[in-house]
Amino acid sequence: MKRKITPVFSISVFESIRQTVGSLPAESGGMLCGCRKTGVITFFHFDKHATCSSATYVPDTNTLNKLLPQLNAQGLDLMGFVHSHPHQCTSPSTGDEFYCSKIFSANPDLSFFIIPIVDPMVQDRQFCMRVFVATQKGKKIKVERIPLQILEMETPAPELNLSQEPNATPAADIPPVVAESTDEIRTTKE
Ligand SMILES: [Zn+2]
Numbered sequence: 167m168k169r170k171i172t173p174v175f176s177i178s179v180f181e182s183i184r185q186t187v188g189s190l191p192a193e194s195g196g197m198l199c200g201c202r203k204t205g206v207i208t209f210f211h212f213d214k215h216a217t218c219s220s221a222t223y224v225p226d227t228n229t230l231n232k233l234l235p236q237l238n239a240q241g242l243d244l245m246g247f248v249h250s251h252p253h254q255c256t257s258p259s260t261g262d263e264f265y266c267s268k269i270f271s272a273n274p275d276l277s278f279f280i281i282p283i284v285d286p287m288v289q290d291r292q293f294c295m296r297v298f299v300a301t302q303k304g305k306k307i308k309v310e311r312i313p314l315q316i317l318e319m320e321t322p323a324p325e326l327n328l329s330q331e332p333n334a335t336p337a338a339d340i341p342p343v344v345a346e347s348t349d350e351i352r353t354t355k356e
Contacts, residue, residue, distance in 0.1 A: 171205035173245070173280050173299060174315045179210040180295075186212040187250050187284045188293040193223040195249030197230050197340075198280055199242040207280070208321040209242050222261075223249040227340045233326060234340070240324040244273065244340070246280030248295070253285060258298050263307045266300040268341045270307075277301065281309070 175183075179198070187194050195216055200207035211233060215226040225247060234244060251259075258266075258281050266279050279300045287293040300309045 171202075171278065172312065172315065173205045173207060173278075173297065174317045176200075176206065176208045176319050176321055177316055178321070179207050180316050182210045182212065183248055183282075183284065183295065184293050187248060188286050188295070190250070190286055191288070192220060192250040192252045192284075192286055193218045194286075195223040195225065195247055197225070197233070197244065198246040198248055198282075199234075199237050200245050201241070202243045202245060202276075205245075206317065206319075207245055208319070209237065209324060210248070220252060223247075225340060229328065230340050232328065236326050237324055242324060244276070246282070248280075248282040248284060250284040250286045253288075253291070256283060256285065256296055257311070258283060258300070258309050263300065263309060266309075267302065267305070267307050270300075270302045272341045282314075 179200075183196070187196060194213070195218075196210055196212040198207045199209040199211070211230070213226050213230065215229055217224040217226070237243075262281055266281065269279055270276055280297065281300055282295050282297045285291070285294040285296075295314060297312050297314045298309050299312055300307055302308070
């Protein structure tokens with residue numbers, strides 16, 4: 167599907183990413199939400215229960231899928247995942263692309279998915295975030311790098327209750343990650 171929207175980060179989202187994913191060793195990550203119509207990302211949830219190793223970020227889908235209905239109810243849609251990579255792995259891996267295809271399958275109304283890759287700050291190295299957008303055409307995932315854009319804006323924080331059990335069946339917007347979708351698989355790229 168053709169992407170007509172340019173994703174933009176609010177300052178607070180950018181700042182939250184810098185203070186969490188950007189300050190921790192690779193790999194860590196979190197969820198990005200906002201308005202799919204405008205492309206503005208106004209909410210970041212740092213995924214502190216993600217399963218991380220030095221080469222893999224596996225989202226805590228349980229918590230995220232519990233959060234999403236609450237965010238959706240407040241006008242915030244799932245827009246992407248930000249995660250950090252070991253230094254010099256500056257773009258999404260084959261595993262990341264594979265996971266995007268699962269996200270698209272689970273969210274048929276999603277036309278693009280934002281997957282910024284963070285190079286965290288360590289001793290002598292500065293924090294860096296490269297923004298990538300995945301789109302799907304047929305079965306193929308296309309990933310392109312776009313400029314990082316930050317908007318000066320103030321947005322109220324959504325009200326969230328993580329201990330709350332959803333009454334209805336939770337929407338499984340975020341599919342669980344299987345072994346094949348980890349960053350460890352980098353050799354299968356065509
Ligand atoms: Zn990755």
